[in-house]
Amino acid sequence: MTAEVGLAALWLAAALALLQLIAGALALTARGEALAGVVRPVAVVQGVLALIAFAALVRVFAVTDLSVKLVALNSHSMKPLVFKIAAAWGNHEGSMLLWVTVMGLAGGFVALVERRLPERTMLATLAGQAFVSLGFYAFLLIASNPFERLDPAPAEGNGLNPLLQDLGLAFHPPTLYLGYVGLSIAFSFAIGALVTREVGPAFARAMRPWVLAAWIFLTLGITAGSYWAYYELGWGGWWFWDPVENASLMPWLAATALLHSCGVLAARNALRAWTIMLGVVAFSMSMIGTFLVRSGILTSVHAFAVDPTRGTFILALLAINIGGALVLFGLRAGTVTEGERFALVSREGALVINNVLLSAILGIVLFGTLYPLLAEALGAKVSVGPPYFNPVGALFFLPMLVVLAIGPLLRWRRDKLARFGKRLLIPLGVVALAAFVVVMIGGAGLLPFLGMALGAGLAVASLLPLRDRNLRRTPLPIWGMVLAHFGVAVALLGMASDSAWTVERLVALRPAESTSVGPWTVRLAQVDPVAGPNWTALEGKLDVRYRDGAVQTLRPQARNFWAPPQQTSESALLTRWNGQLYAVLGEEASGGRWQVRLWWKPFVTLIWLGGILIALGGVLAVIGHVASDLRRIVARGKIAYRREKQGR
Amino acid sequence: MSEIPIKTRGWSIWLPLALFLGFVVLVAVGLFRPADRNVASTLIDRPLPAFALPAPLTQVPGLKSADLVQGRPRLLNVFASWCLPCQAEAPQLKQLAAAGVEIDGISVRDRPKTLQVFLARYGNPYRRIGADDAGKVQLALGSSGVPETFVIDGRGRIRYQHIGDIRPEHVPMLLDKLKAVQ
Numbered sequence: 001m002t003a004e005v006g007l008a009a010l011w012l013a014a015a016l017a018l019l020q021l022i023a024g025a026l027a028l029t030a031r032g033e034a035l036a037g038v039v040r041p042v043a044v045v046q047g048v049l050a051l052i053a054f055a056a057l058v059r060v061f062a063v064t065d066l067s068v069k070l071v072a073l074n075s076h077s078m079k080p081l082v083f084k085i086a087a088a089w090g091n092h093e094g095s096m097l098l099w100v101t102v103m104g105l106a107g108g109f110v111a112l113v114e115r116r117l118p119e120r121t122m123l124a125t126l127a128g129q130a131f132v133s134l135g136f137y138a139f140l141l142i143a144s145n146p147f148e149r150l151d152p153a154p155a156e157g158n159g160l161n162p163l164l165q166d167l168g169l170a171f172h173p174p175t176l177y178l179g180y181v182g183l184s185i186a187f188s189f190a191i192g193a194l195v196t197r198e199v200g201p202a203f204a205r206a207m208r209p210w211v212l213a214a215w216i217f218l219t220l221g222i223t224a225g226s227y228w229a230y231y232e233l234g235w236g237g238w239w240f241w242d243p244v245e246n247a248s249l250m251p252w253l254a255a256t257a258l259l260h261s262c263g264v265l266a267a268r269n270a271l272r273a274w275t276i277m278l279g280v281v282a283f284s285m286s287m288i289g290t291f292l293v294r295s296g297i298l299t300s301v302h303a304f305a306v307d308p309t310r311g312t313f314i315l316a317l318l319a320i321n322i323g324g325a326l327v328l329f330g331l332r333a334g335t336v337t338e339g340e341r342f343a344l345v346s347r348e349g350a351l352v353i354n355n356v357l358l359s360a361i362l363g364i365v366l367f368g369t370l371y372p373l374l375a376e377a378l379g380a381k382v383s384v385g386p387p388y389f390n391p392v393g394a395l396f397f398l399p400m401l402v403v404l405a406i407g408p409l410l411r412w413r414r415d416k417l418a419r420f421g422k423r424l425l426i427p428l429g430v431v432a433l434a435a436f437v438v439v440m441i442g443g444a445g446l447l448p449f450l451g452m453a454l455g456a457g458l459a460v461a462s463l464l465p466l467r468d469r470n471l472r473r474t475p476l477p478i479w480g481m482v483l484a485h486f487g488v489a490v491a492l493l494g495m496a497s498d499s500a501w502t503v504e505r506l507v508a509l510r511p512a513e514s515t516s517v518g519p520w521t522v523r524l525a526q527v528d529p530v531a532g533p534n535w536t537a538l539e540g541k542l543d544v545r546y547r548d549g550a551v552q553t554l555r556p557q558a559r560n561f562w563a564p565p566q567q568t569s570e571s572a573l574l575t576r577w578n579g580q581l582y583a584v585l586g587e588e589a590s591g592g593r594w595q596v597r598l599w600w601k602p603f604v605t606l607i608w609l610g611g612i613l614i615a616l617g618g619v620l621a622v623i624g625h626v627a628s629d630l631r632r633i634v635a636r637g638k639i640a641y642r643r644e645k646q647g648r
Numbered sequence: 649m650s651e652i653p654i655k656t657r658g659w660s661i662w663l664p665l666a667l668f669l670g671f672v673v674l675v676a677v678g679l680f681r682p683a684d685r686n687v688a689s690t691l692i693d694r695p696l697p698a699f700a701l702p703a704p705l706t707q708v709p710g711l712k713s714a715d716l717v718q719g720r721p722r723l724l725n726v727f728a729s730w731c732l733p734c735q736a737e738a739p740q741l742k743q744l745a746a747a748g749v750e751i752d753g754i755s756v757r758d759r760p761k762t763l764q765v766f767l768a769r770y771g772n773p774y775r776r777i778g779a780d781d782a783g784k785v786q787l788a789l790g791s792s793g794v795p796e797t798f799v800i801d802g803r804g805r806i807r808y809q810h811i812g813d814i815r816p817e818h819v820p821m822l823l824d825k826l827k828a829v830q
Contacts, residue, residue: 277664288671311679319672326665333661370671373678590761 003068006056007147010097013049013104014137016042017130020107024127028120028195036123040111043126046133047101047108054101057146061088067153070094070146076159078534086170092310093146095173099290100136102181106210107133110185116206116629117189118198125192132184135317143313159534159561168228176221176248180286182214183251186258190279191325194332199272204265205629207279209622211262215255216618222248223611234569234584236504236599238607241389246369247289250362254282257358260351268412270339270348273329274355280329284322285362291318292369343414350407357400364392394447401454401492404485405461423464431457444500451496459489476624484617491610497579497603506586508593518600520581521545525553527585527594535561537570540585540594544574556585556596580604696804697788701778704760705767711752711778717804721826722750724798725774726786728758729766731794733813738770740814745773749826753777756786756794797822801829 020042026032027039060068061084064077074091075084089098107129114122140146189207193199225248230238239245258278264271291314342348368384405427409420434456438444444452462485465478505517509524516522525541537557545551556572574581579602586595696713703710716724725741727734745751753774755763758781780786789798790809799808799822807829810818 273661281664284668291675315672315675315679322668323665323672326668330662330665370674373674377674377677 002056002059003065003147003149006053006060007145009049009053009056010137010141010147013046013053013100014134014141016046016049017104017133017137020046020130021127021134024123024130027123028127036119039123039126043111043129044108046130047104047106050101050104054097057094057097058085058088060147061085061094064157066155066157067149067151069148069150072150072154072157074158076157076534079159079165080533082167082170083165086165089173089177093140093144095177096136096140096144097146098174098177099181100133100140102177103129103133103136103184106182106185107188110210114206115633116202117192118196118202121189121192121196121198121203123192124195125188128188128191128195129184132187132321135321139310139313139317143310165534165561166228166232168224168232172221172224172228175217175224179214179216179218179221179255180248180251180290182210182217183255183283183286185210185214186255186279187283187325190276191328193276194325194328197332197335199265199276201266201269204262204275205625208259208262208266209625209629211255211258211279211282212618212622212625215252215259216615216622218248218252218255219611219615219618222252223608223615226611227608231571231573231582232568234571234597236502236582236584236597236601238498238604241368241385243369244289244293246365247293250289250365250369251282251285253358253362253365254278254285257355257362258282260358261355264348264351265339268340268342268348270342271352271355272339273333276333277329278355280322280325281362284318284325285366287314287318287321288366291315342412345410345417346414347407347410347412350403350410353403354400354407357396357403360396361393361400364396365389368392390447394450398450398454401458401488404488405458408462408465408481408485423467424461427457427461427464430460438500441501444496448496448500451492452500455489455492455496458492459486462486462489476627477621480617480619480621480624482617483620484614487610487613487615487617489610490606490613491608494603494606494608494610498601498607501602502604503600505598507596507598508589509596510591510593515596515598517581517598518602519547520598520600522583522596522598524594524596530557532559535559538585540583540596542572542583542596544581544583546576546581554581554583556583558585558587575605578602692806692809694805696800696806697785699778699785699788701754701780701785704755704758704763704777704779708772708774708777711754711776713804715776716752716800717802718750719802720750721799721801721807721829722752723822723826724752724754724789724800726754726756726789726791726794726796726798728756728794729762730758734795735766735770737795737813737815738773740816740819741773742771743816743819744814744822747823749823750775754780754785754789756780756783799825799829 020039023032023035023038023042027034027036057070060071061075062081064071064075064079064084066072066077070091070093071087074094075087079087088094107126110129111122111126117125186207189203189210193203222245225245226238229240229245230236258275258281261271261275261278265275291311368388371384406424409423431453435449435453438449438452462482465482466474469478503518505515507515509515511524511526514521514523521544523543525543527538527540530537530539537559539555539557542554542556543551544554552574554572554574557570559568559570561568569584569586572583574583579600582599582601584597586597589595696716698713700712701710716722723744727737741751751773753776755777758779760779763777778785786794789806791798793811795813797810797814798806799810801807808825810822814822
């Protein structure tokens with residue numbers, strides 16, 4: 001029954017999306033103006049219906065209703081409840097339903113609260129949102145119905161990929177999806193603005209919080225995903241330039257650029273067409289990323305849900321949505337009036353350089369991700385990895401750090417570099433000091449060395465905008481900017497330190513034997529079998545000591561899941577303030593020895609701490625912007641109220 | 649100080665669309681072409697690359713490329729004890745060996761202990777086995793996975809590459825290929 005309710009809600013939501021599109025489009029014409037009042041309520045109800053459908057899916061998974069095909073294929077009655085629920089979106093159909101649900105909810109939320117946009121732009125925006133949603137509704141209902149029944153119902157389900165049975169991963173996809181799909185709002189805003197040609201500071205101010213919110217979720221999603229890959233896959237690395245990782249990085253890069261150009265448009269009424277373009281590009285990158293992952297066109301360790309026919313469907317959707325938006329852009333962007341001008345050395349100038357560099361990195365990542373495909377079309381097989389991405393990316397990333405350090409200190413419109421030469425002495429000194437220290441410690445390659453020196457300088461420079469300010473009166477968005485830029489420096493230091501000073505050791509130990517890795521002494525105490533809810537494992541007990549410190553215990557496991565049968569290794573981590581000890585239990589070697597893989601990774605945790613700081617900076621900025629918008633609305637209301645009173 | 653004009657007109661406005669269309673064409677080609685994800689050996693009809701692999705076990709000799717030039721066609725089977733399809737194809741290899749076909753093996757990224765168990769359980773159809781611990785010879789042969797089977801003619805040239813496990817229905821075909829290159 002629940003499944004049928006879900007399916008009905010999904011069809012209704014799709015029908016309402018169609019209505020929203022038609023009403024929104026007609027309301028823009030002279031004859032259809034009467035329809036204008038319909039659009040917002042329809043958008044809200046559509047979002048609610050999509051949510052009902054999603055809740056129905058979660059419910060059939062929670063109770064393991066095996067008569068639903070999707071549940072039988074992806075779940076199992078012997079699984080902890082939280083993973084039963086996570087299984088709802090740990091598969092293709094469920095994740096697509098999550099996609100339209102987030103799109104519907106985001107659209108509904110915008111329809112409910114967004115009052116800053118001109119009404120006509122709002123109508124065009126909601127029609128655009130409905131248009132994009134409709135494609136995905138069609139995809140779900142025609143090609144991937146999540147509520148399909150099985151008759152007869154099987155006695156037991158297939159189970160969920162054990163790699164996905166992890167608490168971190170249970171909430172990683174929804175977070176990332178909030179980001180991916182949240183960018184659809186920016187896309188629709190861009191469409192709306194192109195239709196009505198109303199691009200200006202008000203538009204940017206309206207768009208900014210939505211972009212920021214999506215960007216925060218993306219940042220958190222990427223950070224969490226990176227940490228998941230780090231401890232769950234047991235390879236000791238935190239980023240693999242895998243197509244799926246790139247798929248999440250590309251929208252983030254575009255959204256980061258969009259965020260900054262939005263700031264220019266809001267403050268200075270410049271970069272109009274560019275901001276619109278980025279709005280289109282950001283969500284396009286989300287869709288392209290999803291397509292690349294879902295179509296199976298690129299081989300990837302993440303290829304959990306691969307199907308070429310679905311790939312064809314998504315490609316058609318992509319062609320219509322992105323192609324349509326770019327045609328509209330080509331036709332209309334020329335008629336969007338030119339924005340304000342500015343000098344190269346100015347806040348705007350720095351932001352433009354930042355945008356160009358971010359776009360360049362985006363292009364590099366996109367090219368690297370697609371290159372195997374391009375080579376294959378030309379008859380060669382290649383795989384592109386860190387040897388390409390790291391140095392080529394750094395070529396643009398390192399200059400961006402310099403701009404990032406200087407930009408926030410510049411004045412709008414025009415400035416002189418000479419004016420703040422003295423201020424930069426402190427960060428430059430820190431760069432020199434850090435470079436000296438890194439050389440003294442030794443062992444760092446060129447990129448980690450540059451990363452560490454520039455990271456230290458940026459950490460100091462990012463705080464400079466707070467100098468000469470009354471900290472209590474500093475607006476929240478400034479705090480947000482400082483925090484986010486500081487976070488970039490922190491993450492960079494973590495990355496550089498990890499790649500420069502990680503110590504790895506692969507040993508075969510008999511119980512009671514010891515080894516050392518970096519400053520740690522590690523003794524294999526014993527290996528015992530342990531049992532979990534749907535797995536059994538061999539668990540190694542490692543007694544570890546940092547220099548002459550107290551003995552602590554690490555328990556890495558080699559797990560055997562029985563539904564579906566698969567082996568995973570659960571790494572064990574020990575976190576100190578200055579790094580992490582990472583242990584993986586391998587197979588039994590000859591002579592009663594056990595393979596144990598150990599890494600000592602100095603300051604590796606800074607990578608994810610930095611990610612969290614960046615996201616937190618975004619949160620401060622959203623709060624600041626929304627609060628000042630609210631104040632403005634309240635003030636305007638008061639003025640109107642007074643006028644009305646006086647008029648009476 | 650010069651002002652930067654922000655150009656929003658001209659051909660550059662259509663550049664993103666052009667790039668995107670290129671992307672669509674590229675992936676459409678990738679999607680609609682027959683899905684062949686295998687690395688086909690470019691060495692077909694060419695001499696084998698030179699290699700010399702040690703024996704993983706004492707009971708069989710190791711394998712050098714010269715061993716494959718015997719004047720008679722033979723099969724070269726790339727396998728591993730950790731690979732499930734290799735277990736599935738073991739009866740077919742046994743059948744081919746029983747039919748008088750000489751088979752040599754390259755065991756990829758294997759361990760002597762597990763290889764011993766594998767051969768004890770599924771039988772040993774191999775005249776010689778080379779241990780390719782790093783998978784380098786496998787790559788040099790133009791093989792991307794296990795199992796793969798090469799038909800080698802009497803002069804040591806690769807004449808045919810069979811990708812994946814040998815199913816019972818493939819046995820006559822392989823016998824025909826061997827006969828054809830005689």
